[in-house]
Amino acid sequence: MTSFGYFLSSEEFTPAQLLEQARAAKDAGFTRLAISDHFHPWTDAQGNSPFVWSMIGALSQTVDLPVTTLVTCPTVRLHPAVTAQAAATSSVLLGGRFALGVGTGEALNEHVHGDRWPSFDERAEMLEEAVEVMRKLFTGRQVSHRGRHYTVDNARLYTAPDEPPPILVSGFGPKAAGLAGRIGDGFVTMGPDEEAIGRFREAGGAGKPVVGGLKVCWDRDRDAAVETAHRLWPTEQLPGELNQILPTPAHFEQASELVTRRQVSEAVPCGADVEEHVDAVRAYAEAGFDEVYVGQIGQNQEDFFAAYREKILPAIAG
Template identity: 40%
Template sequence: MVSVGYTLMCEQTGPKELVQQAIRAEEAGFDHLVISDHYYPWLASQGHSPYAWSVLGAVAHATSRIKLMSFVTCPIRRYHPAVVAQKAATIGVMSDGRFTLSLGAGENLNEHVVGAWPHVHQRHEMFEEALQIIRPLLDGDNLSYSGNHFEVPEAYLWDRPETPVPIAVAASGPHSVQLAAEYADAVVCDNPDAGVIQLYDEAGGAGKPRYGQVAVCYGPDADDCRKTVHEQWRWAALNWTVKSELPGPESFVGASETIRPEDIAQTVPCGPDLDAHVAAFQKYIDAGFTDVALVQVGVESQPMFLDWARDELLPRLREL
């Protein structure tokens, strides 16, 4: 059975409200929670961006069953990889082993706050070095590491869960798929790309979890939902090579100004049609994903969405 998740979207919600959403999502019956790890929102209209790791600590304390996951954390600029490992191990302890650390090469939007954004080839080198640091630390090793980009004279994690925190790596092509297969316990892909899943299987990932995320906008009025999606989610229509380089919310506003409500609504189901939301989820199942998180676009509609998911959506998704 596919694990059905709920997204704690830091870009559209404040920290206290995110904790309450997590509690309600567990009560509604979701299997896992994923949380975005940003410094900025994509668009200023989203209006928030609290520190995800503080929220994770509170959520770990306030919940008891639901699994937790960062989605995703970049360990190459804003955070040193040794510190990422410490944070992940601490959340692993606080959640009694419910946490998975999801890692990716990041984007300029969030990482430039501490310095210049490296060239893509340098980022890939830095990301692999970060994995070479984080993996052994989470496994309990006393690590000394000297690379081209990172130095760890000596590091050891004193507080770790009994079972090492699993790692998932975001992948979109052959290189990142190879990193996921070599260093991680799972793969993450932000669209239902069966080709990436096949590459992952061929690289040695067969039988391991595959995480995805599908955006929806549930509400009683489809037109209102389309307006909300256009206002807050139109950035998602941009190609990732563009999204990874843009430096701030104002850049995303400019890059997405030609995207119309009907354009983004082609990829995000909008309104009360249960079948449309189920069909969007089904694409990930058909592509071979094992764990798929729903992200409800629009902060005001979260309570209504959670009630609807409990009563109607989750029972349908369990049948797939």
């Protein structure tokens, strides 16, 4: 049975707006929340980037929905021991309704200390070791660790959850899907890619949840919706590894000049055609996703939540 949540885009909205969206999502019938973890937005047009761990603390006092990070990079900008403490506290605040989505990260967010940005293979190795460190710390026992990438010296999480939060591993290619199956408690992938899910299952992910999401732009005027989506999220249409290796919003703005409105129109559900939205969300359920998170692009949040409450979510559930 697929559950449907709302995706809180930290890159696009202020903390107050994200909290208001969380309330509206619950009222609309969404049963979960996901939130992005960024240091920078993808482009200056998006204009925000609050600290995700502060936001999760606020969310825990605002609604009683489960919260998942989609996704956190626990390898460069934050040491895995620090990430483990943040995740453990989040799980305690949320009464165990927290899942830690992790990935190998993007240079956009992780280069800010001036660290070298490693190749994917090295980043995957770092992520595997980071997950090992965090799982040890989630036990609440004292941990010392000396690995290839990380050292932990007599660390203990005194505020530890009763049960460790599940660690969901993000992946967009065969190597990443295999890694997720091998070390993850679940798999995060943004497109309804049955082949990637199959690789995840074959690599050890059988019986584990698959989580994904999509962005839409609900608006009575489809042309206006396409314009909004193109202005704010052209980066979603960039090919290959560009999203992982470009270092600044300015670089993403330059690359996004190659993304056309037609590309956005064909890739993103835009406008007020109920069937277009239903089909886009349902595709994830049909591909085998256990959780699907929908994020509304732009400021037309009230109409979006009304439409999903009254039309989209009932049609999908039916």
